[in-house]
Amino acid sequence: MTAWIEQVKWNSDGLVPVITQEFESKQVLTLAWMNKDALQLTAESGHAVYWSRSRQKLWHKGEQSGHQQIIKSIRMDCDNDAILLEVIQKGGIACHTGRHHCFFNELQEGQWQAVEPVLKDPKDIYS
Amino acid sequence: MTAWIEQVKWNSDGLVPVITQEFESKQVLTLAWMNKDALQLTAESGHAVYWSRSRQKLWHKGEQSGHQQIIKSIRMDCDNDAILLEVIQKGGIACHTGRHHCFFNELQEGQWQAVEPVLKDPKDIYS
Numbered sequence: 001m002t003a004w005i006e007q008v009k010w011n012s013d014g015l016v017p018v019i020t021q022e023f024e025s026k027q028v029l030t031l032a033w034m035n036k037d038a039l040q041l042t043a044e045s046g047h048a049v050y051w052s053r054s055r056q057k058l059w060h061k062g063e064q065s066g067h068q069q070i071i072k073s074i075r076m077d078c079d080n081d082a083i084l085l086e087v088i089q090k091g092g093i094a095c096h097t098g099r100h101h102c103f104f105n106e107l108q109e110g111q112w113q114a115v116e117p118v119l120k121d122p123k124d125i126y127s
Numbered sequence: 128m129t130a131w132i133e134q135v136k137w138n139s140d141g142l143v144p145v146i147t148q149e150f151e152s153k154q155v156l157t158l159a160w161m162n163k164d165a166l167q168l169t170a171e172s173g174h175a176v177y178w179s180r181s182r183q184k185l186w187h188k189g190e191q192s193g194h195q196q197i198i199k200s201i202r203m204d205c206d207n208d209a210i211l212l213e214v215i216q217k218g219g220i221a222c223h224t225g226r227h228h229c230f231f232n233e234l235q236e237g238q239w240q241a242v243e244p245v246l247k248d249p250k251d252i253y254s
Contacts, residue, residue, distance in 0.1 A: 025153075028155065030204070043234065076234070084230040107203070
């Protein structure tokens, strides 16, 4: 590991939260998590690699769907405990529901409402 | 508490990570945390209230600095474990370092480099 990796404040699970933002639209696509290996691989390979907390393994984003995220920049916040990626989103779909991004539920009159269209049926993404 | 609050997947500490994005510029300002009370207060009051993990208490953003965040929208992601706020950032400064936003360290040639200017001396913000 290199010095810059050690400057990140890893939490008690060895993870850091990662915001991923689309480079051109500036839309926030996802909040995901990385461990040291994921961040190192992301920096080296130039595409986003996360840590899947549900599957407890490295998650090469887009490996199955083709919806890779090409890295434009990697940033860290003022207290070193959050990362921000700027990416180009291949296929224009970041969310496993087939939507452009994951933040499609908006609070409206005391209820969460899905306010973004499904662009592609998940069955067709992951078949 | 209302039903929509219970739909959020609170972590084992009773918290959820919150991305705050500037409404007009679409710049990502901060990653912070909320508990149920903070999210409820944010929705009711129309300005951002977080949970300070270091001080272990509610943190009415801008209470001391005047740099309040006025809520334009509250969104939740596809697996209900992250929140995205769109806000108007009063004073144009979200970061305690006096910068516009917190993600000012960019990875360049294997080093974190501060790439954003300090707009106001923190001594003048918090005095």
